[in-house]
Amino acid sequence: MRNKIVAGNWKMNKTSTETGELLNELAAKLPDTQAEVMVAPTFVNLTAAVSALDESIIEVIAQNMHFAESGAYTGEISADMLLDIDIDTVIIGHSERRASFGETDEILAKKVKTAIEKEMRILFCFGEQLEDRKSDNHFKVVESQLRNVLFSLDASAWTHIVLAYEPVWAIGTGETASPEQAQEMHAFIRKTITEAFDSSVADKVSILYGGSVKPANAKEIFSKPDVDGGLIGGASLKADDFVEIIKAI
Numbered sequence: 107m108r109n110k111i112v113a114g115n116w117k118m119n120k121t122s123t124e125t126g127e128l129l130n131e132l133a134a135k136l137p138d139t140q141a142e143v144m145v146a147p148t149f150v151n152l153t154a155a156v157s158a159l160d161e162s163i164i165e166v167i168a169q170n171m172h173f174a175e176s177g178a179y180t181g182e183i184s185a186d187m188l189l190d191i192d193i194d195t196v197i198i199g200h201s202e203r204r205a206s207f208g209e210t211d212e213i214l215a216k217k218v219k220t221a222i223e224k225e226m227r228i229l230f231c232f233g234e235q236l237e238d239r240k241s242d243n244h245f246k247v248v249e250s251q252l253r254n255v256l257f258s259l260d261a262s263a264w265t266h267i268v269l270a271y272e273p274v275w276a277i278g279t280g281e282t283a284s285p286e287q288a289q290e291m292h293a294f295i296r297k298t299i300t301e302a303f304d305s306s307v308a309d310k311v312s313i314l315y316g317g318s319v320k321p322a323n324a325k326e327i328f329s330k331p332d333v334d335g336g337l338i339g340g341a342s343l344k345a346d347d348f349v350e351i352i353k354a355i
């Protein structure tokens with residue numbers, strides 16, 4: 107039985123006051139759920155978010171971290187800084203980090219290595235561009251993103267990994283992969299991991315879908331057998347929408 111997960115990536119949204127308000131509303135409205143629920147506020151609000159959710163089952167996670175232990179990396183955050191404030195799950199490889207901040211597979215592999223050494227949990231994001239799908243290269247692109255960053259890990263390291271398949275053309279665009287497209291890709295991902303490792307690794311790893319998930323489409327997407335939850339952007343910024351998505355799991 108794989109963990110079901112619904113994670114909200116707040117990206118660069120919400121001031122400290124707004125973060126407090128949204129967290130209070132979420133904590134108050136959170137339904138009974140079998141899913142793990144996570145939220146990723148911006149760095150400056152992480153400490154306050156951890157305190158605010160002290161009594162809640164909602165886990166606060168980070169949107170990013172650097173691979174280095176410490177040093178001259180202006181503007182960056184280390185694994186130890188996150189662990190020190192009780193955050194042990196981190197998003198790595200989001201397409202916005204890849205596209206806007208030059209994060210290559212090589213950099214992501216270093217981040218993953220550091221996170222595993224620090225015994226953190228990684229929510230690893232990947233997914234194809236629209237042109238990859240149009241040219242029927244989406245499976246090849248996804249396989250290479252996984253291979254370049256994750257396939258040299260020991261099988262035992264996979265207990266630290268949660269995957270988030272996010273087709274770039276569906277992020278923030280209102281255009282969602284159909285439930286069938288999501289299932290097809292998630293099944294492909296599981297088959298690829300089975301071939302690279304074995305089915306005990308592939309069957310246990312949770313694979314989330316991300317890209318314009320909203321209350322109206324969450325249930326159908328989550329009903330697919332290889333979709334174990336969602337990484338939610340825009341719709342996680344409103345408590346009522348996020349709660350409806352959690353209820354859909």
Ligand SMILES: O=C[C@H](O)COP(=O)(O)O
Pocket residue numbers: 115200272276277278279280316317318319337338339340341
């Ligand atoms: O991290 C979340 C994803 O980028 C999805 O964002 P979205 O739900 O706004 O499309």
